Amino acid sequence: MPRRSSIFACFGRRASQPDIRYEPDKDALQPVEFTLPMPDENELNLKFSEIVEELDLTSVHKKAMFDLSAEKKWQIYCSRRKGQQENTTAYPDYYVDQLKNMTNVFFTGDGDLLEGRAKSLEEVKTALRTQPMSFVQGFLDIGGLQCLIDILASMDWEICQSAIHTACIGCLKALMNNSQGRSQVLAHSECINIIAQSLITENIKTKVAVLEILGACCLVPGGHKKVMDAMAHFQEYAEERTRFQTLINDLDRSTGVYRDEFNLKIAIMSFINAALRYGAGTNHIEFRIHLRYEFLMLGLQSVMEKLRKLENLTLNRHLDFFDMIRSEDESELAKRYGVVRFHYHVLIHILKLHLQTYFHPFLLFSTLYFSISHVLCSLSPCYFLLSSTLFLVHSFHF
Numbered sequence: 001m002p003r004r005s006s007i008f009a010c011f012g013r014r015a016s017q018p019d020i021r022y023e024p025d026k027d028a029l030q031p032v033e034f035t036l037p038m039p040d041e042n043e044l045n046l047k048f049s050e051i052v053e054e055l056d057l058t059s060v061h062k063k064a065m066f067d068l069s070a071e072k073k074w075q076i077y078c079s080r081r082k083g084q085q086e087n088t089t090a091y092p093d094y095y096v097d098q099l100k101n102m103t104n105v106f107f108t109g110d111g112d113l114l115e116g117r118a119k120s121l122e123e124v125k126t127a128l129r130t131q132p133m134s135f136v137q138g139f140l141d142i143g144g145l146q147c148l149i150d151i152l153a154s155m156d157w158e159i160c161q162s163a164i165h166t167a168c169i170g171c172l173k174a175l176m177n178n179s180q181g182r183s184q185v186l187a188h189s190e191c192i193n194i195i196a197q198s199l200i201t202e203n204i205k206t207k208v209a210v211l212e213i214l215g216a217c218c219l220v221p222g223g224h225k226k227v228m229d230a231m232a233h234f235q236e237y238a239e240e241r242t243r244f245q246t247l248i249n250d251l252d253r254s255t256g257v258y259r260d261e262f263n264l265k266i267a268i269m270s271f272i273n274a275a276l277r278y279g280a281g282t283n284h285i286e287f288r289i290h291l292r293y294e295f296l297m298l299g300l301q302s303v304m305e306k307l308r309k310l311e312n313l314t315l316n317r318h319l320d321f322f323d324m325i326r327s328e329d330e331s332e333l334a335k336r337y338g339v340v341r342f343h344y345h346v347l348i349h350i351l352k353l354h355l356q357t358y359f360h361p362f363l364l365f366s367t368l369y370f371s372i373s374h375v376l377c378s379l380s381p382c383y384f385l386l387s388s389t390l391f392l393v394h395s396f397h398f
Contacts, residue, residue, distance in 0.1 A: 038070065038071070038074045041070065044070060044073055044074060044077075045066070045073075048065075048066070048073045048074075048076070048077055049066075052065050052066070091138075092127075092135055092136075092138040092139035092141075092142060092144060093138075093142055095123070095124045095127055095139065095144065096139065096142050096143060096144045096147060098120045098123075098124065099120075099121075099124065099144065099147035099148065099151065100147060102117050102120070102151055114159075114162065114164060115163075117164055118162065118163040118164045118166075118167050121164060121167035121168055121170070121171060122167050122170070124144075124167075124171050125167060125170040125171045125173075125174050128171060128174035128175055128178070128181070129174045129177070133178065133179075133180065136175070136178045136180055136181055137180050140175075140180060140181065140184050145175065145181070145184055145185065145188065145191070148168055148171050148172055148175075149188070149190065149191055149194055151164075151168050152165075152168055152169075152172075152194050152195070152197070152198065153190075153194050153197075160198070160201045160203075161201055161202055161203050162203075165198065165201060165203060165206050166203060166205050166206045166209065169195070169198055169206055169209045169210055169213070170209060172185065172191075172195060172213060173209055173212065173213055176213055176216060176217075182220065186217065186220060186222060186223055186226060192214075192217065192223075192226045192227060192229075192230045193229070193230045193233045193234075195210060195213055195214070195230070196210070196214065196227075196231060196233060196234045196237075197233075197234060197237050198210045199211075199234055199238070199246055199247075200234075200237070200238050200246070204255060204257070204260040204261070204263065204264050205260070207250070207264060207267075208260075208263050208264055208267045211264075211267040211268060211270070211271045212267060212270075214227050214230070214231075214271055215267070215270050215271040215274040215275075216274075218271075218274040218275055218278045218279055219274065219278050223279075224275070224278050224279020224280065224281075225279060225280075227275065227279075228275070228279070231243050231244060234246070242294070242297070242298060243294060244294060244295060244298060245298060247268050247271070247272070248295065248298040248299060248300055248303060250264060250268060251265055251268045251269070251300075251303050251307070252299070252303045252306070262310075262312055262314075262315060265307060265312075265315055266312075266314055266315050266318060269307075269315065269318035269319060269322065270318055272295060272300075272322065273318060273321050273322055273325075275291060276288050276291055276292055276322075276325060277325065285329050285332060285333065288325070288329055289329060289333065292326060292329075304319055304322070304323075307319060
């Protein structure tokens with residue numbers, strides 16, 4: 001082996017160099033003995049394309065794979081096929097059977113059993129992340145997704161705080177990283193709602209993973225509406241007075257654990273920005289203003305001011321993005337209706353004043369209607385602002 005003096009110079013020199021031996025990892029990609037002759041170029045590319053498709057790669061990475069030499073392609077093909085034949089856990093039914101056996105885990109307090117179930121779910125998560133696309137498709141075909149949903153839906157409060165919950169959400173997150181898994185998760189009638197229910201946990205790692213899934217769904221066609229419906233479902237499930245109340249509370253509170261706390265705050269702001277920026281918010285300023293108004297009425301502005309004092313660079317980037325889109329929307333709105341600047345705080349002040357003064361719903365609604373109408377007349381007949389305010393009145397459940 002050639003001497004690399006520049007790398008180890010800081011450790012000093014020795015009279016005799018040690019005998020360095022390299023022992024390859026048995027799990028690493030090893031040179032394959034070609035028991036069969038390499039096929040011609042057309043057949044090789046056909047076989048190799050099966051491997052590439054199983055990996056569910058992007059177009060850029062696919063091109064890089066096909067640009068490899070013929071010998072490297074054949075080595076990769078033989079290595080993958082040999083590994084699949086020798087690994088008995090490469091079959092999806094092995095993992096689905098494990099999931100089905102977890103049916104009674106939530107009716108026992110056996111710590112060893114709970115730990116074993118968490119480990120089994122971690123193995124499922126690893127398999128979904130590392131096995132080829134054909135494995136994921138097989139997992140879905142024999143009911144693997146439904147098994148994960150059933151486990152999530154049957155958790156009691158104790159299990160909801162445990163590693164079992166975190167690992168189960170991790171399995172769904174791994175499925176979302178696969179095109180077939182993602183499409184089936186979104187197509188399922190209850191899956192996103194049940195994932196959103198997991199926000200009720202006090203386990204920060206679980207909550208962060210849930211927010212990452214929901215935020216990613218906002219970027220997928222058809223996923224944004226599913227997420228908004230899921231947050232409305234969670235409002236009823238968690239008995240929130242208004243939608244997104246739990247998120248703003250979590251954004252404001254301190255957990256005492258530095259890294260986990262920032263991970264949660266970053267995940268929440270990332271989700272809020274995704275909810276505002278994608279789906280209907282991509283092209284409709286009215287939608288963005290309506291949804292942003294929901295967050296602001298829950299005190300998001302004051303919470304963001306406190307978060308900036310923490311001076312976390314990653315968190316600040318998300319805060320800056322929120323402020324940038326808000327400023328652009330307000331400027332566009334002011335220009336559209338011929339005012340110098342659009343002020344949310346006028347409507348917020350009116351709403352708070354009447355909530356403190358009036359009790360009867362009819363009086364509250366009537367006074368709000370005339371007061372807000374007066375403000376709107378001074379700006380413009382801006383119908384979506386009125387609808388937003390009426391929505392907020394309804395959200396207080398009078």
